[in-house]
Amino acid sequence: MLFALCVNLLLHRVSPEFTPLTAAAGGVLLGVYLLRGLLDALLPLAQAAQGLGLSAHMELLLKALAIALVCNSTSALCRDCGESALADKAELAGKVAILSLCIPLLVQLLELF
Amino acid sequence: MLLLPLLWLCLCGFTGQEESIAEAVGTDSLAHPAVTKEELAGEREILLWDKLWEITKEAAPGLFSESAATFGGLMGVLxxxxxxxxxxxxxxxxxxxxxxxxxxxxxxxxxxxxxxxELFLYAGQALAAFTEYLAALLPVSTSLLIAGGNTAAASVSSVGFSLFLTAISLICSGVLFPFLQVSFSVGFAAALPGTVNFAPIGSWIRNTSALLLAFLFSLLGFMLTMQTAVSAASDSFLFRTVRFASGVFIPVVGNVLGDAARTVAGSVSVIKGTVGGVGTAVTFAILLPPFLRVAVYRLLLSLCALLAKLLGCEKEGQLLSDLGSTLNVLMGLLAGTEAIALLYLATFIKTGVAV
Incomplete structure (x- = not known):
């Protein structure tokens, strides 16, 4: 991340139009690195949850986590580029995606009643 | 009214054996895996502390491993x-x-x-098994009370205990699950973001349920104890009057009848001790495992609520705390049922005519 920041600062003086791209590249690289680490940590947890019959809940949370991560980075990038309207839309899309993920579990819960 | 049981007592007294009384009142129908044949026949003493220890020892290992796995999953979710x-x-x-x-x-x-x-289903099944067993024990205890000369106490205690068993059956079939659903819905609604504060409603539901249960159990306990004690005293008085009258007014065999009745009343009290001990052991065997499970779940839910709050999940922690409080009512129901059953059995063992 520090490397991306240095590149960005240097590039800002030479050609400022490329700085959002380097910021995006840095963000994506960091995101992939983070997700790999997170997956290594969460995979045993998900496997254990499968054995306990909690896989649906874990799956929901993991998907929501992934969507939130992607949407957060996207909206932050959009804001960096000065596109705050697009950033809001990205957040809205994430919100809708997360809420639509909840519907099957909500139906399942209501059926239990 | 007292003369017929007295005559029956006398016949038993002459034939002389406790086994014949036990067979006549149907103690065989009280067989349960928690008591051995020897214990049921009164050939071996029922040591309640040992029974309690055995039941706990059998229930604990599976309970802790299962609960730890389940709540481990919940902690993962948190x-x-x-x-x-x-x-x-x-x-x-x-x-x-x-x-x-x-x-x-x-x-x-x-x-x-x-x-x-799962927990409410388990507790409901345990309560259903308990009412089924106690419904089988009720005719035996009533017959023994009648055989011991406590006709009024028998009718009063059997009516009171039947009422209690009916109340428990009704709670199991019509109250337990609706209570869970309402408490859960209110807790869930209170935890959702941007909703009205439902927490006081949930708290009111739990407090009212606990209060109603406490009132019901106090009333039943008081009714069972007091009415049985009063009617047992009148039975004693009547028994002594009949014995005295038979001794005075029936020539030759009057005193013999009285002595035989006294002997049989003594035998009946021995059988009552055995039946009461069996009933107590089976009550523990049926109700203690679900009570332990609910208690462990309550403890682990509190732990999870604490963990959630430590991790910054305030709403989830509050939801877990609220739902944990719901288990207090279930614990109260199980403990109250057990207490009333033990009270009934203790009164049953203790009740007897003063000969």
């Missing part, structure tokens, strides 16, 4: 929830905060409702 909470604070607009809060509350609710449903 960890993921805390990750999501951390992410929602990253969003400057806060648009995703509500969605993240909704998804975390829903996931935790889904996990906890599954656990609660």
């Amino acid at each position: 960890l993921l929830c805390s990750l999501l909470h951390a992410l929602r604070h990253l969003s400057p607009g806060g648009a995703m905060a509500e969605a993240c809060a909704f998804v975390t509350v829903l996931a935790v609710s889904g996990v906890v409702y599954g656990l609660f449903r």
Whole structure:
């Protein structure tokens, strides 16, 4: 991340139009690195949850986590580029995606009643 | 009214054996895996502390391993929830905060409702088994009270205890699950983001249920104890009057009849001790494992609520605390049922005519 920041600062003086791209590249690289680490940590947890019959809940949370991560980075990038309207839309899309993920579990819960 | 049992007593007294009385009142129908044949026949003493220890020892290992696995899963879910909470604070607009809060509350609710449903089903089954067994014990205890000369006490205690068993059956079939559903719905609604504060309603439901249960159990306990004590005293008086009258007014065999009645009353008290001991052991065997399970779940839910609050999941922690309080009512129901059953059995063992 520090490397991306240095590149960005240097590039800002030479050609400022490329700085959002380097910021995006840095963000994506960091995101992939983070997700790999997170997956290594969460995979045993998900496997254990499968054995306990909690896989649906874990799956929901993991998907929501992934969507939130992607949407957060996207909206932050959009804001960096000065596109705050697009950033809001990205957040809205994430919100809708997360809420639509909840519907099957909500139906399942209501059926239990 | 007292003369017929007295005559029957005398016949038993002449034939002389406790076994014949036990067979006549149907103690064989009280067989249960928790008591051995020797204990049921009164050939071996029932040591209640040993029984309690055995029941706990059998229930504990499976209970702890199962609960640890289940609540381990819940803690995993809470960890993921805390990750999501951390992410929602990253969003400057806060648009995703509500969605993240909704998804975390829903996931935790889904996990906890599954656990609660199983737990309430288990407790309901245990209570149904308990009422079934006590319904089988009731005719035996009533017959023994009548055989011992306590006709009024028998009718009063059997009516009181039948009422109690009916109340427990009604609670199992018509109250237990609706209570769970209402408490759960209110807790869930209170935990959702952007809703009205439902917490006082949930608290009111739990407090009212606990109060009603306490009132019901106090009333039944008082009624069973007092009415049985009063009617047993009148039975004693009547028994002594009949014995005295038979001794004075029936020539030659009058005194013999009285002595035989006294002998049989002594035998009946021995059988009552055995039947009461068997009933107590079986009550523990049926109701103690679900009580222990509910207590362990309550403890682990409190632990999970604490963990959730430590991880920054305030709403989820509150939901777990609220739902944990729901288990207090279930624990109260199980403990109250056990207490009333033990009270009935103790009164049954203690009740006898003063000969």
